[in-house]
Every structure is written in structure tokens, then in C-alpha cells.
Amino acid sequence: MEGLIYKIQPYQEHARLLYVYTPKGKKTLLAQGSQKVNHPNRILAQYLTHIDFKDSTKSFIVLSEAKIINDFETLKKDFKQTQSAALILEIIDHVVVDKESHEEIFHDMILSLQAPNIFLSSLSFAVKILKPLGYGLDLSADGRPIKGLSILRGGLVYEKEDVYIDLDVKDAIYLLKLSLMPYHLLEKIDDEALLRIKEFILKYYQFHLQTTLKNLQ
DSSP: OEEEEEEEEEETTTEEEEEEEETTEEEEEEETTTTSTTOTHHHHSOSSOEEEOOOOSSSEEEOOSOEEEEOOHHHHTSHHHHHHHHHHHHHHHHTOOTTSOHHHHHHHHHHHHHSSOHHHHHHHHHHHTHHHHTOOOBOOOOSSOEEEEETTTTEEEETTOOOOOSEEHHHHHHHHHHHHSOGGGOOOOOHHHHHHHHHHHHHHHHHHHOOOOGGGO
16 A cells, blocks of 8 residues: 655654555554664655555554655655645645545655656645535636636626626636646746735635645635
8 A cells, every 4th residue: 555654753662653545545553673773674764755554444543564656755855846736635634534536636745746846736636626625716708808816706797797806817817727737737927926825725714724834824
């Protein structure tokens, strides 16, 4: 079974608990000896590490027959890139629950972490995952002139409608691209627009999912 370690916690004297997201959902692994400097589990049992391990029907598993698939070392060497990756894992930790389509979400998560621009792919993941969570933005236009995008409505606002907009048309187009384009094809967004989109996503999660994403603040 493959999985990504989205959170770790010291356990007893020498072990760690690894909170792992897999195509079958969340599992907790006991990595014995992983706090010891010379133990083989120490390098593997790290935050933001894609691993392979022996699965079990239980949700709490003793780590065995494990190996690293991807340690995402490049992301970990840069604080800003790590923070963007942390946004993805924060969403997994705090928003994804047992009823979700885990295989789809896991696939998207790995693609977003592997994308060439983690700053954009993390925002794209935050937008794309809203649909399987049941809170997707309605970005389908009906032909009328568009005024912008509303958090309250969860979708587009048209000209002559008396609805407050949180993003104007230009920024709404950027958000549409984040929601539709593959992670590896995402196009650069200017810094000011990026800040507005980050704020929109932060407020959208707060309003619709009652969750504050700390890595967007």
C-alpha cells in the first residue's frame, strides 16, 4: 500500500505515529524506533514523505516492509515551497473525512505535489478538491455578462444582479484556470492577483467548510 505522511507525532520513548493518507483513506502507522538516530525507520518516518508499506485491514498498523517512493527533498529544502506543500497536507488533515472518494483525492494530491510550480498547484488542489468534498464552485456561465464571483453564492454573479462579488471577472478567470487546468500546465499569475485568490480561497473554506487554512494566512 502506498501513502503520504501528512502528520507525525512522537510516541513513547523511541517511536513515532505516522498519520498517512492512502488511496483507501487515512491510516495511522506505528514506526518503532524511528526517533533513534541510527534506526532505518528514522529517514522514512518523516513529514511529507511518500512511502510504500505492508497494509492491513486495521486503521492502526505497525510499520513494516516499508520503503520510500518519494521524499520530496526539493520541496523540503525551500521554506516557501514547504509551506505550499503544507497547505495540501493541511486540507487532507482537517477537511477530508472517511466518506470521501479517497482514490481520486490521493491521485490529485500526488500530482499537485509533483507539479513544477507548487505555489500554484497547491492553490489549484485547494480549489479542485472542493468538488469531491461537496462544496464545488459553480463556474459554468449561462451566457449573460459576468460581474464576478461570490463566496456567499459559491459561484458566478452576473451584471445587474445585486450580489456582492469577492473576485472580479479577471480574477475569476484565473480561478477557473486553477480549477480546470492540469497541475503541470498551470500558468503564472501576477503577485497581486495571487494574493486576492489566496484570500478568496481562505474565506471560502471559512464560510463553507468552517475551516481556517493556516498555511494561507
